Amino acid sequence: MKKLLFVAVLSLGSLTAFAQEGEEVTQEATEVIVAQDNFTAIETSELPEAVSNAVATNYTTATINKAFVNKEEQYKLEVALEDGTVGTLYADKDGNWIEL
Numbered sequence: 001m002k003k004l005l006f007v008a009v010l011s012l013g014s015l016t017a018f019a020q021e022g023e024e025v026t027q028e029a030t031e032v033i034v035a036q037d038n039f040t041a042i043e044t045s046e047l048p049e050a051v052s053n054a055v056a057t058n059y060t061t062a063t064i065n066k067a068f069v070n071k072e073e074q075y076k077l078e079v080a081l082e083d084g085t086v087g088t089l090y091a092d093k094d095g096n097w098i099e100l
Helices: 002-019 049-058
Strands: 040-042 063-069 074-080 086-092
Touching (some): 049 074
């Protein structure tokens, strides 16, 4: 009887030890923040000539994919280069580059 009790305790103890050796799973939370920048989408054909010329002059391989404007007549341009690089540029109505 003592042997049976010893085997039962030993079995239960070893099962518990194996249960604790599992893979540790960690979860990472990703927080997405959407900034309200008060820009309204416009057609690229509606851009002032000065803005279009500034892109053509400074970024010769760039294509304007999307254009946006705000109340201060500042333009947000989503552009793509021939090499696949994409980015956002900001310009005023006179074609001067600005940082927002």
